[in-house]
Amino acid sequence: MSAMVLRNSSHPEPGKFLASVLALLVHVIFVVFMFFGLNWKTQAPEGMVVDLWHDLPQPVQPIIKQPPVKTEPSQPKPAQQPAQEKTLPPKIASPSPPKKPEIVRKEKKEEPKPVAEKEPAEEMQKENDQEKQREKESEEEKQREQEKAEKAETQRLQREQALQQQREQEALAAQHEAQQAAERARIMSEIAKYKAMILTKVRSRIVMPPDLPGNPMAEFSVTLLPGGDILDVQLRKSSGYASFDSAVERAIFLSKPLPLPPNPALFREFRNLNITVHYHE
Amino acid sequence: MNATITQDMSLLYLISSASLPVQLVMALLLVTSLLSWWYIFRKLFVIKYAIKQSNEFEDVFWRGADLDALYQRAGNARYPGGSMERIFEAGFREFNKHQSDANQSAVMAGTRRAMRATFQREMDKLESHLSFLATVGSVSPYIGLFGTVWGIMNSFRSLSNVTQATIAHVAPGIAEALIATAMGLFAAIPAVIAYNRYASDTDQLATRYESFMEELSNVLQRRGV
Numbered sequence: 001m002s003a004m005v006l007r008n009s010s011h012p013e014p015g016k017f018l019a020s021v022l023a024l025l026v027h028v029i030f031v032v033f034m035f036f037g038l039n040w041k042t043q044a045p046e047g048m049v050v051d052l053w054h055d056l057p058q059p060v061q062p063i064i065k066q067p068p069v070k071t072e073p074s075q076p077k078p079a080q081q082p083a084q085e086k087t088l089p090p091k092i093a094s095p096s097p098p099k100k101p102e103i104v105r106k107e108k109k110e111e112p113k114p115v116a117e118k119e120p121a122e123e124m125q126k127e128n129d130q131e132k133q134r135e136k137e138s139e140e141e142k143q144r145e146q147e148k149a150e151k152a153e154t155q156r157l158q159r160e161q162a163l164q165q166q167r168e169q170e171a172l173a174a175q176h177e178a179q180q181a182a183e184r185a186r187i188m189s190e191i192a193k194y195k196a197m198i199l200t201k202v203r204s205r206i207v208m209p210p211d212l213p214g215n216p217m218a219e220f221s222v223t224l225l226p227g228g229d230i231l232d233v234q235l236r237k238s239s240g241y242a243s244f245d246s247a248v249e250r251a252i253f254l255s256k257p258l259p260l261p262p263n264p265a266l267f268r269e270f271r272n273l274n275i276t277v278h279y280h281e
Numbered sequence: 282m283n284a285t286i287t288q289d290m291s292l293l294y295l296i297s298s299a300s301l302p303v304q305l306v307m308a309l310l311l312v313t314s315l316l317s318w319w320y321i322f323r324k325l326f327v328i329k330y331a332i333k334q335s336n337e338f339e340d341v342f343w344r345g346a347d348l349d350a351l352y353q354r355a356g357n358a359r360y361p362g363g364s365m366e367r368i369f370e371a372g373f374r375e376f377n378k379h380q381s382d383a384n385q386s387a388v389m390a391g392t393r394r395a396m397r398a399t400f401q402r403e404m405d406k407l408e409s410h411l412s413f414l415a416t417v418g419s420v421s422p423y424i425g426l427f428g429t430v431w432g433i434m435n436s437f438r439s440l441s442n443v444t445q446a447t448i449a450h451v452a453p454g455i456a457e458a459l460i461a462t463a464m465g466l467f468a469a470i471p472a473v474i475a476y477n478r479y480a481s482d483t484d485q486l487a488t489r490y491e492s493f494m495e496e497l498s499n500v501l502q503r504r505g506v
Contacts, residue, residue, distance in 0.1 A: 016323060018326070019319055023319040027318065034292050208444070210444065279445075
């Protein structure tokens with residue numbers, strides 16, 4: 001019997017280690033699923049700005065039309081046109097339009113080459129005169145185009161100068177505006193500060209009715225006298241809970257005199273005051 | 282309180298911000314779940330192995346193999362025998378020991394007893410740890426529920442200090458507490474399924490062994506005559 005017991009113990013149960021590995025694996029998979037499979041965050045969808053275009057801008061067509069008109073590619077014009085095109089399509093538009101012209105340009109440059117190579121080969125065999133004439137013509141053409149390019153460049157420079165002047169003027173105007181804006185901002189911040197003070201004073205005196213669902217909001221229009229006294233309080237927009245409305249109204253009357261800025265010029269901003277009180281801050 | 286509020290409700294944050302008893306319950310449940318899955322896989326392999334070996338032995342036995350040769354093979358320490366083989370070995374040994382005796386019914390009774398003893402031992406081995414799975418299956422949901430109740434209790438108690446109660450005050454606490462219940466269920470469901478499956482498997486094996494014992498005692502009786 002003892003031999004048999006020994007024999008039994010000499011054969012351990014199979015797959016003990018494998019079982020532990022598998023058990024761990026199950027848990028790891030489950031945890032990974034819980035982390036990445038489920039979205040635990042509540043997020044409002046982000047707003048986005050969309051430009052709607054009736055048609056996509058078509059900068060490709062004018063280039064395609066050009067090659068038949070002139071055999072040789074004029075350098076300045078293609079250089080200018082892409083520049084114009086780049087200003088035309090907005091950055092939001094799909095990236096395909098700016099890419100296409102490049103491909104087209106390449107094709108265009110490749111096309112004339114074989115023609116230019118073939119023609120001299122034929123003329124070398126037959127007539128040299130014609131070749132010379134054509135060369136002359138082509139040289140003249142080149143000259144003409146160079147002149148054109150120079151003209152275009154001078155025009156471009158003039159335009160740029162005008163633009164720069166405009167920009168400088170605009171910058172000056174902007175500085176002026178910025179100064180004014182800063183002053184306005186200072187005044188506005190003063191007003192906002194006192195409005196916030198008024199709101200906190202009112203809030204501190206509200207006896208909140210308990211257990212209102214959601215975040216109701218009451219809007220009051222308050223007429224003030226110089227010095228902070230309250231002339232009149234009117235409910236402009238009810239929160240939907242009469243208890244809350246009346247609590248806020250009482251709090252407004254309780255919190256007089258309301259804090260006002262010392263500068264009397266600012267009082268007109270406070271003569272007819274709108275106070276909006278939320279149930280939760 | 283505007284609409285674009287973003288609340289961090291990631292799993293790690295919820296677990297780490299739970300109170301200590303809830304965390305303890307979660308740790309306990311994690312360990313329980315790991316152990317129960319370990320036993321589930323172990324038992325899976327063991328029971329499959331036992332069924333395979335029983336099939337092989339029965340195949341060899343009923344093809345009319347020599348009983349002495351089978352006994353020799355079963356006695357070989359290097360040969361990994363199955364439960365059925367061990368039952369056969371125990372019965373055959375007992376039968377051979379008593380062969381000199383004339384009283385045949387006494388010999389058969391002894392043989393039966395020896396086989397039954399081995400059978401009990403083998404069944405014990407097959408059914409070991411199944412009770413653990415049953416316990417996990419029935420208890421771990423309650424452990425998880427305890428963690429949840431504790432967490433919800435706490436989150437409601439902290440609510441009593443606030444004058445204006447909203448669902449936003451209670452929700453994170455309840456969410457983190459409910460993780461405990463989820464973990465309990467995660468541990469319990471596979472354990473219950475595995476327990477039922479393995480219990481029926483071992484029952485089937487037990488019936489096979491018992492019928493084999495009866496048949497073997499018949500074979501031995503005929504041989505002894």
